[in-house]
Amino acid sequence: MKSFNISRRRFLKGSLAAGAAGLLPNLIFSGSADAAASPTNVVIVVHLDGGWDGLNTVVPFTDPAYAAARPTLAIPGGDVLPITGALGFHPALTGLKTLYDQGKVAVVNGVGYPNFNRSHFAAEDIYWTADPASAPSTGWLGRGLDVMNTGNVMSGVYIGSATPLSMLGDTVSVPAIPDAASYTFQSGGNAADDAAVLSAAVQIIDQPATGMAMIDGILVQDRALRDSIGQVQSAAAYQTSVTYANDSFSRSMKFAAQLIRANIGVRIISTDFGSFDTHSGQPARLTTLLGNLSAGIASFQQDALVGGFANRVTVMFWSEFGRRVAENASAGTDHGASAPIIVVGEGVRGGVVGNYPSLTDLTGGDLKMGVDFRSVYASVLSDWLAVNDSQVLGASWAKLPIFL
Amino acid sequence: MAWDLDNAAHLLRRAGFGGSMAQVQQLYGLGQEGAISYLLNYESIPDPAAQDVNALGLDVTKRNDAAAWMLYRLLVSTRPLQEKLTWFWHGHFTSSVNDIPPQYMIVQNETWRANANGGVLPFLKAMYKDPAMLDYLDNNTNVASKPNENFARELMELFTIGIGNYTETDVKEAARALTGWRISAGPPPVGTFVVSRHDNGNKTVLGVTGNLNGDSVMDILFAHPANAPRICTKLYQFFVRPDVNAGDLAALVATWGATNGNIKAVMNALLHLDSFWAADTRNALVKSPMEYTLGLAQRFQLTVLSAANLRTGVALLNNMGQYPFAPPDVAGYPQGLEWAGTSPMLARYNAANTILYGAAGAVIVNQLTQGQDVSTAAKLVDVLAFQMGPLTLTATTRQGLINYVNAGGYTGTAAQIQSKTRGATHLLVSTPEYQAQ
Known part of the structure; x- marks a missing residue:
């Protein structure tokens, strides 16, 4: 690990400051950014957890089959926010609509893969690994980080508690960080004693592998922790002038902006938001979720402009499946198949990609796929992150016109 | 294997949450067989925590207090294995306080505890009527006119036979059989069956046809050949180590078969496996x-x-x-x-x-x-x-x-x-x- 010594020092400083002050991180604003990291493109991959209702998100409001399939849940054409003559956003997506009108949003329709799996977990694994057949123990983003091989522990960050399969690589270890405030090692003794605690901790986590898989796995995490604490604390010291809402999605996006602005070599951030598993009571739930999504992405884009990094960040929204065309009896929708992927950013070629799936030519009541999700991945890897996509995906997939 | 304090401590970490050093010493004093038997046959040991928890002034309609209620039961219980199994079943028959009233989780927790060591079939039949489960997986809105298949799918995929052993049609048909259940809010909340909401037509689930209801779906899934191996594997991975070998799995499944799916008997067999006591099993799990x-x-x-x-x-x-x-x-x-x-x-x-x-x-x-x-x-x-x-x-x-x-x-x-x-x-x-x- 390239930044080993610097990081260790930051770990010690950060932790000492935390111990001495009783808590927290403002004292640690000592480090400049890793000198070797250069501003390059960044992607934020947002998992809309639970399977989102693409049909009520990107609404085919002129299709009579839509209203017929959704007698209570259909959104009237007068309420949608039209993006084409036939498609409109859910009324809660006002911020996203503004960005769309500015040419910063690509809507990729009908994304999926052959032979849909309607289990949340199996479907997530498919999207995370991008390899339904062999089910590897690494994910597409983790392998992307492997190929980048930056040697920087901050090159990938998961905003949340437990790093998902999508971010697991063969060589990288991605820190999982729910928020910056809690991301500091606390030690409760006096200053001299705390210094001795940290010195011993460093000695312990620098020890050679033991040959016991669980213990060695934890050692790897401990070292990633040591290498990331100081950088996270200095990044999060920046207070933006942009106002964010206080839901979990906006908090995650605000933190992501701090990490990117700090120029510490972050290339891939992932997080998740939901649950979009709207089996019942869908109208109110979807309105809240999409309202949060829209406000969060709008604030983030503004923050990126203010912070001067808008031209090098793209945000991608995906979900493990869409939902069934016909509504159920609980004012909800059950697990379906294809769904849109939405990509947002200054570098995005705004517009609609791919045909909207037919609402009458269905498979088992579900929308058919038009675009394989690996084509979206390949475009992000190749056309945005400048990573060899076939090396990551194990095959060459056709690129889509998502980026400028 | 020589019975020593290390082994007693290992047993209490796995068949409990570690305990005090005095409890480790007590188990050590009982000998290996005595210690296993003591942990398994917990029914006769008084558990004052069940009453004491009520004196804490917790309001279990609040999520933090409901969680505190469970924490107290797990921590203070005199029956380590009962609480460890109760915790295991929480991770198996899942519901989440994020989606349902906290007091429902208390009722469900007692259902896990009451069935923790008994028969899997009566456990399944209790779980699908459980108000927390009915609410969490939407089976309380699953009606004849419009089935909601959420519970039926997770029941097959996660609670019993596992993915690959059923078709989409089985899910849809099982959902029809499971129609008719609602929640009476109480207190205490209970699942109640409403005939008019139940689909009385013929359904076919995993090859069995008839006017199936919830109990018959549980009978079918319980007896399915994929069920015992799947639950035994889950128990093994939770209590022993992640990699289950074919011989150990066969032994557990045989015990299941001989006892019609009795959890105590399966746990007894599990705690006697050589692999449970093997040296490299001691570091095979990460503490949750x-x-x-x-x-x-x-x-x-x-x-x-x-x-x-x-x-x-x-x-x-x-x-x-x-x-x-x-x-x-x-x-x-x-x-x-x-x-x-x-x-x-x-x-x-x-x-x-x-x-x-x-x-x-x-x-x-x-x-x-x-x-x-x-x-x-x-x-x-x-x-x-x-x-x-x-x-x-x-x-x-x-x-x-x-x-x-x-x-x-x-x-x-x-x-x-x-x-x-x-x-x-x-x-x-x-x-x-x-x-x-």
């Missing part, structure tokens, strides 16, 4: 946050607890990524290194710091060191490694701890014992060795 937290509290003997103490425990668990009663999704809690993200591990180390430097710190220090020879740094470290395990440390870890104790000079004065025991214990329970079990 609940195991970590209860392990500390039991070993520190923090069992006289107020509602406020318990709420603090809930908050610490939440930081570690395991809010009690809120599994991340319907597949239950993570396992193994899935717990070992940077942030959840950091939250553990910080939780131990909070406990050791909190109000109970001095009592913990006395309890760990009283009557022990801690006159040198090496002796203090070895005493603490014994008291918190017995724990086998790598040479590097042991030396790191000794260096810490010696920093600033250590001669074993009362003041040094107070400060260095806290710091060394904080470091010790932050080592990779302590996270494994």
